[in-house]
Amino acid sequence: MAKSKKQPESLSFGAISKTLTGISGLDEITLGGLPAGRPTLICGEAGSGKTLFSIEFIVKGALDYGEPGVFMAFEEKADELKTNVASLGFDLDQLERDKKIRIDYVHIDKSEIEETGEYDLEGLFIRLGYAIDSIGAKRVVLDTIENLFSGLTNEGILRAEIRRLFHFLKSKGVTAIITGERGEKSLTRQGLEEYVSDCVIVLDHRIINQISTRRLRIVKYRGSVHGTNEYPFLIDDEGISVLPVTSLELNKEVSSESVSSGVSALDKMLGNSGFYRGSSILVSGTAGTGKTSIAASFANATCLRGEKCLFFAFEESPKQIIRNMGSIGMNLQQHVDKGNLAFYASRPTLYGLEMHLVAIHKAIRKFKPDVVVLDPITNLITIGSVSEVKTMLVRLIDFLQVQQITVMFTALTLNTIISEQTDEGVSSLVDAWILIRDIENNGERNRGMYIMKSRGMKHSNQIREFVMTDKGLDLIDVFLTEDGVLTGSAREARLLLEQTGEIIHEQAVSRKDRELVRKRKVLESKIDSLRSEYESAEEELNKVYVEEALKKQLMGETISKITDLRRVDIGSKGKQKTKNTKK
Amino acid sequence: MGKLYELRLYVAGKTAKSVVALDNLKKICEEHLKGQYSIEIIDLLQTPQLAEGDQILAIPTLVKKVPEPVRKIIGDLSNVEKVLVGLDIRPRVTC
Numbered sequence: 001m002a003k004s005k006k007q008p009e010s011l012s013f014g015a016i017s018k019t020l021t022g023i024s025g026l027d028e029i030t031l032g033g034l035p036a037g038r039p040t041l042i043c044g045e046a047g048s049g050k051t052l053f054s055i056e057f058i059v060k061g062a063l064d065y066g067e068p069g070v071f072m073a074f075e076e077k078a079d080e081l082k083t084n085v086a087s088l089g090f091d092l093d094q095l096e097r098d099k100k101i102r103i104d105y106v107h108i109d110k111s112e113i114e115e116t117g118e119y120d121l122e123g124l125f126i127r128l129g130y131a132i133d134s135i136g137a138k139r140v141v142l143d144t145i146e147n148l149f150s151g152l153t154n155e156g157i158l159r160a161e162i163r164r165l166f167h168f169l170k171s172k173g174v175t176a177i178i179t180g181e182r183g184e185k186s187l188t189r190q191g192l193e194e195y196v197s198d199c200v201i202v203l204d205h206r207i208i209n210q211i212s213t214r215r216l217r218i219v220k221y222r223g224s225v226h227g228t229n230e231y232p233f234l235i236d237d238e239g240i241s242v243l244p245v246t247s248l249e250l251n252k253e254v255s256s257e258s259v260s261s262g263v264s265a266l267d268k269m270l271g272n273s274g275f276y277r278g279s280s281i282l283v284s285g286t287a288g289t290g291k292t293s294i295a296a297s298f299a300n301a302t303c304l305r306g307e308k309c310l311f312f313a314f315e316e317s318p319k320q321i322i323r324n325m326g327s328i329g330m331n332l333q334q335h336v337d338k339g340n341l342a343f344y345a346s347r348p349t350l351y352g353l354e355m356h357l358v359a360i361h362k363a364i365r366k367f368k369p370d371v372v373v374l375d376p377i378t379n380l381i382t383i384g385s386v387s388e389v390k391t392m393l394v395r396l397i398d399f400l401q402v403q404q405i406t407v408m409f410t411a412l413t414l415n416t417i418i419s420e421q422t423d424e425g426v427s428s429l430v431d432a433w434i435l436i437r438d439i440e441n442n443g444e445r446n447r448g449m450y451i452m453k454s455r456g457m458k459h460s461n462q463i464r465e466f467v468m469t470d471k472g473l474d475l476i477d478v479f480l481t482e483d484g485v486l487t488g489s490a491r492e493a494r495l496l497l498e499q500t501g502e503i504i505h506e507q508a509v510s511r512k513d514r515e516l517v518r519k520r521k522v523l524e525s526k527i528d529s530l531r532s533e534y535e536s537a538e539e540e541l542n543k544v545y546v547e548e549a550l551k552k553q554l555m556g557e558t559i560s561k562i563t564d565l566r567r568v569d570i571g572s573k574g575k576q577k578t579k580n581t582k583k
Numbered sequence: 584m585g586k587l588y589e590l591r592l593y594v595a596g597k598t599a600k601s602v603v604a605l606d607n608l609k610k611i612c613e614e615h616l617k618g619q620y621s622i623e624i625i626d627l628l629q630t631p632q633l634a635e636g637d638q639i640l641a642i643p644t645l646v647k648k649v650p651e652p653v654r655k656i657i658g659d660l661s662n663v664e665k666v667l668v669g670l671d672i673r674p675r676v677t678c
Contacts, residue, residue, distance in 0.1 A: 106638065106640065107638040108638075112652070112653065112655050113654075113656070114654065114655070114656040114657070114665050114666070114668060114669030115657050115658050115665070116657070116659065116660050116661055116662040116665040116666055117603075117604075117658035117659035117661035117662060118600050118603075118659045118661070119600065119641040119642060119643060119644075119658040119659065120641065120642055121641055121642070122627070123595070123627060123634050123639035123640045123641055123642045123644060124639075124640045124641075126595060126627045126628070126631045126634050126642075127634040127639070127640075129631065130631035130632060130634065148640070151640075152640075152641070152657075
């Protein structure tokens with residue numbers, strides 16, 4: 001009956017066929033899920049998440065893959081189980097009514113049972129077989145079969161029967177999960193691992209420095225390649241999520257497109273374009289140098305472009321950040337309202353590093369941002385060693401770069417001496433590193449910013465003064481003088497000094513101009529007087545000439561008059577005579 | 584005494600163990616509970632849905648429904664003393 005229904009949705013990777021669990025991340029680690037039609041052992045300590053793991057396997061199978069499942073509980077009663085998983089949004093009652101799952105609670109009470117002589121567990125087989133057949137189950141969970149050992153005393157029979165049970169499950173063709181308590185020396189208390197030879201997964205719940213981390217490891221997976229690391233996983237209101245592997249190869253896509261940093265002067269320093277999309281940027285500096293402001297400015301610019309930004313705040317609450325950024329002219333609230341900006345605030349000590357990583361992964365997958373900001377990563381150091389934080393960040397950067405998400409970290413450097421290495425040791429991982437440092441001079445503290453590195457990009461090597469105004473962030477060229485670099489009021493003073501000098505100079509120039517004008521005027525007046533002198537002299541001379549001419553004329557007239565008078569004596573031919581005389 | 588014993592014996596087909604168990608049960612009942620008992624035999628191969636109700640795991644299982652408390656005796660009932668303790672005919676030996 002069971003086999004007549006749908007074939008299990010399994011992916012075949014080579015020889016072995018697999019069944020997708022639907023548990024986020026696990027299918028990636030196992031490269032396709034659990035071995036189809038075979039039992040898998042999941043062992044772990046109390047509270048390591050075995051039951052939840054298996055119930056999610058059943059529920060996801062029923063909901064997402066159309067594979068009904070039987071959950072045989074030896075520990076919790078069906079009602080308890082239903083209540084427990086209701087918080088994850090699993091409505092087992094409804095699923096049971098729809099004949100998608102079946103929960104069978106097996107009650108074993110030693111005080112009620114008396115053993116006399118030979119017996120076998122055929123009753124259990126019949127129950128299981130009946131449950132499987134009644135809904136055509138493809139998935140079976142036995143949680144925790146070891147409880148049989150507490151109820152029944154004849155271990156010889158039990159062991160033989162458990163062995164038979166696994167054969168029975170295989171013959172039924174169901175993909176099964178058997179859970180087991182972690183033993184002292186062996187994987188499980190009752191040595192169940194010797195019966196289940198196909199796949200063994202160990203769940204672990206470790207507490208380091210008072211912070212617990214859940215981890216998962218595939219101990220064995222016969223006939224299949226699988227990840228061998230310990231993978232952290234998270235249990236939250238959406239069930240289990242396992243963190244996928246660090247990508248082992250460095251062959252991700254790169255983009256040559258660039259995104260603005262939000263500070264136009266900084267963009268100019270970075271070859272006029274900003275950061276590369278999908279790159280990682282580290283902003284480091286001592287306390288109060290404006291790291292968060294730069295990060296917020298980057299986030300702001302991203303949202304203004306209409307892209308999405310996810311801001312992980314490990315120090316301040318989102319409201320605090322929004323208020324503080326309001327004071328330097330950034331309205332982050334509007335982006336939050338529009339849904340372009342999301343904050344994810346949590347105290348680093350809330351859970352372990354790995355869990356943070358899982359949580360960050362989850363948030364990123366859900367929000368699908370273009371830009372991610374982590375402010376600051378320094379606080380993570382409180383919950384892990386430097387190497388652990390570094391490993392975590394490597395994994396995070398890997399994950400983000402595969403998705404082409406630009407990430408900006410801020411890091412607090414504790415010593416005021418500029419260090420070539422951040423405390424987290426991530427400086428070698430990032431693509432761009434912006435350093436802000438205090439320049440203490442002249443009785444005041446100013447911020448100097450420079451680009452330590454920017455891979456694959458022409459960038460300025462200059463120190464700029466980093467100023468925050470109520471209109472936003474800006475970078476100002478510092479003054480380079482013989483006394484060194486001048487910033488802040490010293491720069492202003494210098495500027496003022498130069499301005500005064502200019503004014504004085506200008507005045508001096510204008511005085512000279514005026515003098516020149518005056519001199520010209522004097523000269524011009526002199527020229528005028530000379531000219532008039534000359535004119536009077538000329539006039540004088542002219543007067544003599546005129547007089548002379550007049551005299552001549554008058555004399556001529558007098559002569560002619562006299563001649564005329566004489567002509568009276570000579571006759572009327574006086575004219576000719578005059579002519580002749582003139583000859 | 585006057586108590587009435589309601590007994591159920593769960594079996595799965597006619598296996599050697601269940602035949603032995605039934606024989607043993609009848610013997611014990613005749614000897615100790617003559618006239619005060621009823622035996623119901625349930626073959627789970629025919630009615631598997633009944634296994635869940637009485638929480639049957641092992642085969643054969645004898646369930647004493649009445650009188651309270653409910654008790655289960657698993658195995659072929661070859662140990663008479665244990666069966667009698669299980670049926671609350673003999674007091675439980677505490678050690």
